[in-house]
Amino acid sequence: MxxxxxxxxxxxxxxxxxxxxxxxxxxxxxxxxxxxxxxxxxxxxxxxxxxxxxxxxxxxxxxxxxxxxxxxxxxxxxxxxxxxxxxxxxxxxxxxxxxxxxxxxxEFGHIALHRQRILKSAVLAEQLRRLAGVDRLPGGQDTGNLVEAVRANAQGAEAASGTDATHDAVAGLGWRTRASFSVTPGGKLGMHAHRSDQIIPVREMPLASEGINGLRLWDIDLQGIERVEVAAPSNGSRPLVLLAPAPGTKPKRLSAIAAQLPDDVSVATFDPLSGDVAPLRGRTWVQESAAGHDYRVTGAGFWQIHRDAPGTLVGAVTKFLHDGGFLAAGSVVADLYAGAGLFTAPLADAVGQTGSVLSVEGAPGTSRDARKNLHEAPQVEIAQGRVERILRQKPRNFDAVVLDPPRAGAGKAVVGQLIAAGPRAVAYVSCDPASFARDVGYFQQGGWTLAGLRAFDLYPHTHHLETVALLTPAP
The missing domain is CATH 2.40.50.140 (Nucleic acid-binding proteins)
Structure with a gap:
């Protein structure tokens, strides 16, 4: 057949x-x-x-x-x-x-966690080999064991390091502090099947934190809503539920949905295309915490979804830059695709009053968050706009650059601008091994080298991983 x-x-x-x-x-x-x-x-x-x-x-x-x-x-x-x-x-x-x-x-929930990390390591190594021609990894790293475990699960116990397959199989849950849901035609909470318009009703989300599951959104009549976004900060601050209304949904219906949620939960409507947010109850933002700083993040603005991801990534980036001698008091640094300032704030701490940090973010709402989050750091300059344009407008001699682009990567034009600017080092944070490997290839074509590489299993039971790399001009 x-x-x-x-x-x-x-x-x-x-x-x-x-x-x-x-x-x-x-x-x-x-x-x-x-x-x-x-x-x-x-x-x-x-x-x-x-x-x-x-x-x-x-x-x-x-x-x-x-x-x-x-x-x-x-x-x-x-x-x-x-x-x-x-x-x-x-x-x-x-x-x-x-x-x-x-x-x-x-999609990896049927695989023991230690094997998941081996498979993710193979994907990262293959992408680097195929797209960037990287046959030898920094420091002789083992290509079969690139991805590190991030030790957290729903019960607060440590995930297995990769040797205890029995424990490994049931760990890696409860890590999501953000979740996105669809709504069935009957008004029930659901999620899409892969590459499908079909919405499957759900009554739990085991990868999500208790702050999300505890809302019991599956018990609420969501008729009139097309999509639901939830943010439940790991620091225990007030959660936010965002509702994307279907065309023609009346304000009375929206208020009825909000009334079904606990009083200590903020509720707002949002437009998935424009990102515009309007309050129904409470505030339109959440307060996140990481690396000794508090951050305001508005609406569906970007924040790492694994509860331990912000601290893990800040630690990896600053260690690469500190250990290499690229980040110290008086350094001149840029944070590109900076979001609400996750990396900008610790970079400002490191360079002190005698240094400077240029923080660039394209999304207007998120850039406004960065201004609020960093208003007490005079060494930080916030620039809102496309990275390519800001780099042309504000050329300077950077000691180091933190590059944390969206899934599509930085691209050839931005990499070319960075190479031309001549920083001493670039710390590259990526959530996609293909676009990351492609960009590493562009750096290598410009005479740079992959000097350091770490990868983290920040998305257990999925195929996704996060990579932090150090790139430097070839000696």
Whole structure:
């Protein structure tokens, strides 16, 4: 039976076809899947583990397609690192037994955490090798064990370091201080299936903190809402629930939803396209804490979602710069794509009154947050706008630059500007190994070298990871 052509939204015709194949799962690839082959065609398989033999259901297939996509529906020969998925809606085996795809957001939940980190390490090493030509990592690092565990879970116990597979399988929960949900046509809290318009109702989010799960949003009638964003700061300060109303939703309906939430929770509406936020109750921002500083973050403004991520990343960045002699009292530093000032504040502490920090952020609302957060640091200059434009307008001789771009990376133009500016070092923070490796390649083409590299498992049970690198001009 030939697979039917279909869109990523998984059409009804494709579901009826229910084309299944038996495959040998090959190596992990960037994007949360593994590579398998069938009659010479590449199939990207989700919810498998390299080395397994599985039965899959094709979810995106067409005779003219360069590759197909599939979900595992049955494991015929399991990996020793396969564990029972901790969350039924995200478990591909259970979900397809009930006739629907799994929700996204926990695509590695069937893999023991120590193996997850090995797979993420392989992806990072492969991207660096393929996109940047990096065959040897700084200091002779082992490419098979690049990703470090971040030791936190819902109960406050330490996650396993990688040697205790039994403990490792159940750790890595409760770390999200931010979560995004969709709403079913019937007004129930839900999440999208991967690459699908289908919304699956949920009654828990095990990766989220108790501050989010304790709101019990799944018990609320959310009719009139299309999307819900929740921020519950790890410091215990007031949570914020953002509601994206459907067109035509009346203010009375919004007030009724807000009334179903605890009194100590701020509630606001937001426009996902513009980012505009309007209060319904309480404030339109949350107070976050990291590295000895408090930060105001408005609406859906960016903040690291793992509760320990801010401190972990600040520590890695400042250690690279301090140890290399690039950050000290009197240094001239830039923080690019600075957000609300997570890195800017500790950089200002390090350079002191005799140094300076240029903090650049493109989003107007987030830049306003940075001004409020850093108003007592006269050595900091806040600039709102595109990084390329600000670097042209404010050229200076930087000792060091912190580069924390969005998932798409900094890009060739920004890397070229940085190389031309001639800083002594760049600390690059990335959440995407592909764009990171591409940018490392641009630096190397400009005569720079990868001098230091650390990677952190800040997103357990997903394919995502965070990377911190030190780049310096080649000697």
């Amino acid at each position: 030939n697979p039917q052509s279909q869109s990523p939204s998984q059409t009804a015709a494709a579901k009826e076809a229910a084309v299944e194949l038996v495959l040998d799962v090959g190596p992990v690839a960037h994007g949360g899947h593994c590579v398998a082959r069938h009659e010479g065609r590449v199939i990207f398989v989700r919810h498998g583990i390299p080395g397994e033999k599985v039965r899959v259901r094709l979810t995106d297939a067409g005779e003219s397609a360069k590759f197909w996509r599939a979900d595992v529906v049955e494991v015929l020969d399991a990996s020793p690192d396969r564990v029972e998925h901790f969350w039924r809606p995200a478990d591909s085996l259970r979900s397809w037994q009930h006739g629907h795809p799994p929700v996204g957001g926990a």
